Amino acid sequence: MKLSFSAEDEAFRAEIAAWMRDNLTGEFAKLKNRGGPGDEHAFFEERRAFERHMGKAGWTGVGWPKAVGGRGAPLSHQVIFFEEYARAGGPGRVGHIGEGLAGPTIIAFGTEDQKRRFLPGILSGDDLWCQGYSEPNAGSDLANVRTKARLVGDRWVIDGQKVWTSLAHVSDWCFVIARTEEGTSGHKGLSYLLVPMNQKGITVRPIQQMTGTSEFNEVFFDGAETAAENIVGQPGEGWKVAMGTLAFERGASTLGQQMAFRNQLDEIIAIAKANGRARDPMIRQRLADAWIGLQIMRANALRMLSKAEGPELPREAYVSKLYWATWHRDLGKLAMDVLGPEAEIAPGSPGTYDLTPLQQLFLFTRSDTIYAGTNEIQRNIIAERALGMPREARA
Amino acid sequence: MNFAFTEDQILIRDSARGWLGDFAPASHVRQVMATAEGYDRALWAEVAAMGWTGLIVPEDLGGSGLGFVELAILCEEMGRRLYPSPFEATVVLAANALLAVGTDRILDRIATGEITATLGAANATGKVTAVRNGDAYHLDGVLRHVPDGARADLILVAAELDGRTALFAVDGAAPGLTREGLASMDQTRRPAELRFEAAILPASSLVSADAGTALATALDRAAAMTAAHAVGAAEQCLEMTVEYTKGRVQFGRPVAGFQAVKHQCADMALAVETARSAAYWAACVADDMGHNGDGTELALAASGAKAWCSRAYFDCAATAIQLHGGVGFTWEYDVHLYFKNARAIEAVLGDPASHRERVAGLIGLDELAEAAQ
Ligand SMILES: Cc1cc2nc3c(=O)[nH]c(=O)nc-3n(C[C@H](O)[C@H](O)[C@H](O)COP(=O)(O)OP(=O)(O)OC[C@H]3O[C@@H](n4cnc5c(N)ncnc54)[C@H](O)[C@@H]3O)c2cc1C
Numbered sequence: 067m068k069l070s071f072s073a074e075d076e077a078f079r080a081e082i083a084a085w086m087r088d089n090l091t092g093e094f095a096k097l098k099n100r101g102g103p104g105d106e107h108a109f110f111e112e113r114r115a116f117e118r119h120m121g122k123a124g125w126t127g128v129g130w131p132k133a134v135g136g137r138g139a140p141l142s143h144q145v146i147f148f149e150e151y152a153r154a155g156g157p158g159r160v161g162h163i164g165e166g167l168a169g170p171t172i173i174a175f176g177t178e179d180q181k182r183r184f185l186p187g188i189l190s191g192d193d194l195w196c197q198g199y200s201e202p203n204a205g206s207d208l209a210n211v212r213t214k215a216r217l218v219g220d221r222w223v224i225d226g227q228k229v230w231t232s233l234a235h236v237s238d239w240c241f242v243i244a245r246t247e248e249g250t251s252g253h254k255g256l257s258y259l260l261v262p263m264n265q266k267g268i269t270v271r272p273i274q275q276m277t278g279t280s281e282f283n284e285v286f287f288d289g290a291e292t293a294a295e296n297i298v299g300q301p302g303e304g305w306k307v308a309m310g311t312l313a314f315e316r317g318a319s320t321l322g323q324q325m326a327f328r329n330q331l332d333e334i335i336a337i338a339k340a341n342g343r344a345r346d347p348m349i350r351q352r353l354a355d356a357w358i359g360l361q362i363m364r365a366n367a368l369r370m371l372s373k374a375e376g377p378e379l380p381r382e383a384y385v386s387k388l389y390w391a392t393w394h395r396d397l398g399k400l401a402m403d404v405l406g407p408e409a410e411i412a413p414g415s416p417g418t419y420d421l422t423p424l425q426q427l428f429l430f431t432r433s434d435t436i437y438a439g440t441n442e443i444q445r446n447i448i449a450e451r452a453l454g455m456p457r458e459a460r461a
Numbered sequence: 462m463n464f465a466f467t468e469d470q471i472l473i474r475d476s477a478r479g480w481l482g483d484f485a486p487a488s489h490v491r492q493v494m495a496t497a498e499g500y501d502r503a504l505w506a507e508v509a510a511m512g513w514t515g516l517i518v519p520e521d522l523g524g525s526g527l528g529f530v531e532l533a534i535l536c537e538e539m540g541r542r543l544y545p546s547p548f549e550a551t552v553v554l555a556a557n558a559l560l561a562v563g564t565d566r567i568l569d570r571i572a573t574g575e576i577t578a579t580l581g582a583a584n585a586t587g588k589v590t591a592v593r594n595g596d597a598y599h600l601d602g603v604l605r606h607v608p609d610g611a612r613a614d615l616i617l618v619a620a621e622l623d624g625r626t627a628l629f630a631v632d633g634a635a636p637g638l639t640r641e642g643l644a645s646m647d648q649t650r651r652p653a654e655l656r657f658e659a660a661i662l663p664a665s666s667l668v669s670a671d672a673g674t675a676l677a678t679a680l681d682r683a684a685a686m687t688a689a690h691a692v693g694a695a696e697q698c699l700e701m702t703v704e705y706t707k708g709r710v711q712f713g714r715p716v717a718g719f720q721a722v723k724h725q726c727a728d729m730a731l732a733v734e735t736a737r738s739a740a741y742w743a744a745c746v747a748d749d750m751g752h753n754g755d756g757t758e759l760a761l762a763a764s765g766a767k768a769w770c771s772r773a774y775f776d777c778a779a780t781a782i783q784l785h786g787g788v789g790f791t792w793e794y795d796v797h798l799y800f801k802n803a804r805a806i807e808a809v810l811g812d813p814a815s816h817r818e819r820v821a822g823l824i825g826l827d828e829l830a831e832a833a834q
Contacts, residue, residue, distance in 0.1 A: 368464040
């Protein structure tokens, strides 16, 4: 067991740090620290251009195998890449759903044809993806999906509705869980379809969030189509594939997220210094606790990622979502408490709603404990799968 | 970077877990904690024979020359069983401190198990001063809360000498030293009060005339090991609770099926796993010290881990009592042993609030406060 990095790792760190320094300049300079949660609208086209720029330089798909066009970086390099990217203030990645979720799912469960068809577009930054899981009646109870797809000739024809679909309004593709077997319910009879977003059978309606912005949407499927071969896994195996995708949410990219958290914590500490709240013993306790908690988040992620993949998910993996989500939500509140009365004041004039990054942090982190499995669902999963306690009763 | 145990480390863990499970079950703990001595000498001899007392002692002094990750593994497993023994005082405190000051003395005798030892420094309350008097030193002062202070063969004492912190090795039977074992709420631990009243020590008892920095390092490493103890013990609280609630039937079903119970167990699992990550982080930094020598990094990791793990342990022990219901409040069930130990562990080597305050200073909040004036 060793936490320190080798000289070779440090050389790689210098390489990516230098690349970020040399490339987050000129037209891209304004993207520094922009486009994160709550700020998704900032410079979208420019961030997309930066994603393509990264793709050309080989900095997308860092952890993907070489055989599918990735960099095939070992774990230590993936950790370093994501940390240095965030340390340099790298902008929110417009391609993160493709790189982090769709791509790994296709690599794990897709056919060779699908890999050839879809992976290059993700790596180049040309194809953006969104996740079509949740529906009005399928939130925590995801298996209650009602969106239907039926095979008509060589096309899947899809009818139904998704909701809370992040970035659907800018995405080229969506991975959709749909019911493909009439009369089934629950986990059975679901399929995992890859659906192009730019077609007349799909209507995207933005939903305004409490932040005033809208990064998620309602997506209506009204005779929408996709080619018969655009199914990952066999018909009826959609649940298995969908669960595989959720597992990728625990990947190395969480390390980058943590470095972004670090930047936020540093900003809050700097404010406490400027306004004197750093003298308040309670605030000091909370800032120290947040600092310690973030170090532990990193250690926990490294512990989970360092384990060779086994048949059983280690316990530290089961607790990681509940942990980071709760930590981050607490940080949002701490930011407000450090700011005191000034926390309330937004830029702009009365009647406008243009929030500061820390106000966005405070509001947006309320969703961290909801999306990707609520805290309550996480606790159910930990209790049932990691601790072997009885399962919840179902209606 | 590889933050997983090596095969050797897994071997150490598995054999320690197996041995402690066989020889230090709760019945053993209950039996020895009710005696004046507080531990079983025959079992302790086996601990030494297995090489555990020499784990971090260099090989040329008869030890295994292993590091703080391996020591953390043993501490975690002993914590799981609340194994009452002189291990913490002798190895985690004394051997660790001797290594930190860079002496070869005494370590060989600790490795073989010939002597037990302890440390009375900033881990204890009170103060001792030393003056040189010809060929001897005179020590005066009182130290309280010295772990194993009354039963250890040898006591390493930090004393102020010429404005510096010196380290002395004092024989338990030294003239002018009175040792009083203190009864404690957590019966698995044996704190003591040591009174030095013109205690006269030979010149050779001075181990280091300037040990301040080394002792700070040693205490940070000890805090990291205490964090590991807390992890093992907290996990045991979780395991006992899951086990018990699965078997306890109310309203026609196991209480483990109630979501309020499940969610509290999930929170315990979260506490245990994050604490484990914290303790291993601190243990790794303790090992890396030799490479970068940066005391700040160790101070942050040790304080962070101690604050986090001891709170996690207390929370788990408290939840364990709650979820056991009435039997959790009985002497018969083991939960109270952990609850009491959790309280003690919070306080030893600095309580969580004081460690967080230390972290606050180290991450720059003091300068920050000045900047705002
Ligand atoms: C910002 C944001 C972005 C999102 N992006 C996407 C996306 O891109 N794609 C996508 O598919 N979805 C997305 N979602 C949806 C998200 O996954 C769901 O909101 C989430 O799964 C919860 O479902 P729900 O909103 O229907 O809440 P509900 O399931 O109705 O939950 C309501 C409350 O009941 C609790 N609850 C429910 N079931 C249980 C139970 N069994 N035990 C205990 N408590 C329970 C919940 O924890 C919650 O507190 C996003 C959500 C947010 C907030």
